[in-house]
Amino acid sequence: MSLYVEVIKNGNGKGEPEHFTINMGPHHPSTHGVLRLVLELDGETIVKCDPRIGYLHRGVEKLAEHLNYNQTIVLSDRLDYIASAANNIAFCLAFEKLLGITPPRRARLIRTIVNEMARISSHLLWLATHALDIGAMTVFLYCFRDREWLLSIFEKVCGARLTHSYVRVGGVRLDFTQEIIDELRRFTEEFPQRILDYETLIDVNRIWLKRTRDVAVVDAETAINLGLTGPVLRGSGVPYDVRKFRPYDAYDEVEFEVPVGERGDTYDRYKVRMKELRQSNWIIKQCLDKLKEVEGEPVLAEEAPDLLLPSRVREPEPKPHPKKGFVFTGKELPVVPPGEAFASIESPKGELAVYVVSDGGPNPWRLRIRTPSFVHISAIPELAKGHMIADLVAIIGTLDVVLGDCDR
Amino acid sequence: MSDIIAQIPYPLLVFIVAFILLNLTLLHVAYLTYAERKIIARMQQRLGPNRVGPRGLLQPIADVLKLLQKEDIIPNNVDKSVFKIAPLISLVCAGTGVSLIPLWEKFVLSNLNVGLLFILALSSLSAYGVILSGWASNSRYALLGGLRSSAQVISYEIAMSLALLSVVLMAGSFNLQDIVKAQVASPFKVYLIPQVVAFFVFMVCALAETNRVPFDLPEAETELVAGYFVEYSGIRFALFYLAEYFGMVVMSALAVTCFLGGYAGPFEVPGLPFIWFLLKLYVLLFFYIWVRATLPRYRYDQLMGLGWKVLIPLALANLFVTAFLKLYL
Amino acid sequence: MNLLQKILLIEIWKGLFLTLKKMLFERFVTIQYPEKDKVIPAPGFRGRHALVRDPNTGDTLCIACMRCVRVCPSQCIKVEYEVDKETNKRRVVKYEIEALRCVYCGYCEEVCPVNAIVLTEFFEYVGFTRDEVFFTKEKLLANWDEFIAKAKRPYLNPFWKPRGIPEKFLPVRKRNFTGV
């Protein structure tokens, strides 16, 4: 009669019960997007887990080969749409390496601030959804309350709340105004108090501890082998942070600590991220102080390329008159030298690396994006083995995956 | 007044009282959903429902109307008869308990001598609705939800019964009316003070019995989507929801009767006989909602562990101590 | 956490009292949109497109240089022009923006040498059909009229003259621009 009757009757012929296959996703409330997991269950324990991705695959790498360098920044917004400023920076760093330009100090400081703002907003969203997955729904709303503030600051900075396209090759698009600086300062003053709110609700709560302690334990060696980066790796006790190891932007002139965990379980990763929130807050404060030193400096490098590099593929029809075109005065259009460049940043979710190959043309020849979520999802089968479905939800939460980031 | 009541034939009287009671409870259940949404919203610094009627007061009615109008989808592969009847089992079992609660000294629909046992039996039976719906849906999420629910109900029923048993020991009766009277006669006026451990155990078990946070595993939204009623829609879906809230009301009413002195209050309020009972009931219902806004969810095996390793021994120890005191004091 | 704290559920009570405190003493942070509270976007918010109407001629400022067409990453702008035989100047015939394709990056307004196109701060626009959000030149000019009626004058979009970018990088028209 019922499907299950047959399963129970037949088994696998050896008297052992057959495993129960369940399809989690792609439209499941706690897979953070369109992740699909094919689970084999023994009761509620996961025997095998096979993640299927690609439901959000937009072919960013292929598209980038047909857009010029500045236009790809718009694509990068759509990767990890929670922290798009960080993606912008990764792309721009790679292109700047290729072009051999350094942005002015003010631009670097602003980028650092924006990157940390993106980190805070991403971590807040992570905490919100992670807590909601485990059932604490009030934390979700409190996090969104504060994230909203941050997004409205972003709106003042660049006119968009999520897809910023704020960072440009060779600097940033708009300078900060005094109003933004004041608002940010107020945010940094008040934010530590807000963190206490979340911690009161879950930090030492016994249910939270039970749900996160000793779930998905990864030791340092395995974590490196699995390619985990960012807070997930640091939760296992490896102090690998691109901001410290290969400093970019203004990270070499600010002080901050890299928090690490001990046991490498879900709770440690939670702790690491909570500490990072405070560190990011501190970094923003320092950068705001330093911004005073470079008051009035430009935010775009002299030799930064114009938004319009000559484009072969997208020559509009009919052709514009070559001599009547409006060429920027006093500035030569740079030529992208052939070659390759690799840049990686510490994005909120982990190490975001961009490898770009140029053939001297206006478009990248090949743009490879190594995204943290992709690697983290590939580690789910390893982490989930032997845990229960409820833990799987916690594991997806603790890895902090964004499917736009994963599928590209 | 009493003359008129005396003239009404007994079956009709019962019917009238039952009708009043049913409507009263339904109203409470409907506005419990509203209160829950509003209170949680305020705890989360949100506005909450405020579109239908002034301050959103007509929201529950709008919800019911919407659910009544919706198409009642019955998927192809389900076991149709069981699928249809399961929500009714849940609702009836959860709702019937109200008839045994003494709302007032002179207002109790059926004053059974084994009232407490009857309520316990009903609340266990309501798990059948959940299990059957999980089975009949022929969906894997629903089945997991049903399984979780059965395991949960079985383990928490014991601790709850044991907690209530100490109350029975103190009162010397299974009759709820007698329990209230015994409480009023006792030195503390309420059993909450001597039986604080039993009260704690009872409240935790009541949360688990009614599938509320932090024990809402059968319907754990983020894990099993909606658990056992994932395939339901329209009015049948609403019936499950009603059953859950009925369960909350019955459990709270039981707690009020057994631990908080029932309808008795510090002083009589003329003209408002139910006021003390309702007041206590609202406090407990608020507690349910409050807990939901604050706590995360347990995991399935941890929940079992809590039930068997903590609550049952606690309730047993409490029972022994109570029995000991009863014998030698 | 010592044993007593564990038995008395101290941390759970703390959490419960936090939510109670929020309920009783703190105001809600959500707003009643759109009846009671209006959302005012920050200056420079990248919203609905508009073509700036030249107060002198009543037509668009656009000179059909095709820079916006070339820079648009999502290729949602389409421009057609004709060349005036006498003055040898271009005149826009058709200027179309497919708003459903647009990604609101703001490159077009940044690259426009005469500040003709703008992403206004107006964001509450919807349509029942695709045609309603397919902006032709007339619609874009009407968008501008609708927007500028409520905006502060002189209006200067931050992307027209980006802050912190040295003036020598900007074309002449942008350099001397003070708003419309």
Add this chain to the structure above:
Amino acid sequence: MGLLEIAMDLLAELREKFPKVVLEVLEKDALTIVCRREGSLELISYLKEKGFKHLIDLCGVDYQGYKSEKKPERFEVVYHLYNLDEKKLIRVKVLIPENDAWQYSVTGLWKTANWFERECYDMLGIVFKGHPDLRRLLMPEDWEGYPLRKDYPLFLTEENEWKGYKEFLASVRGAK
């Protein structure tokens, strides 16, 4: 100090140990080793033993029609390895010929390489020998062609569209 001088010891060691594998050592934005396919697995596992424990990235590049430089082979598989203790980045490029596009799998060394290689196979059609589970990852399983190859167009013509999409369209039209 240039990258080459810093890594002098390592390079000398590599040249000595793998004389036939290492074709070229370049100093770009990172130390780059171009090597032959045969023996590349040994070279990479040697590097891992030397402390390059963190495989940041593994990707394939298609150089068909690459103008600015003559490339010996059409494909390259690029490994970015990182030494966490000495903070050194190294790039290993393995040349893959066009008509015999395969490479040894490094899944035995890094578990994270599993999905990188699957993606590389999916996108560029480079087969990884020794991979435990080489399936398409991002594209549907019955997709034809390798999208990131240079001869794969950005827009497909209607007749070349994915079979699944055609079936979907047919089913929608049939339902109407």
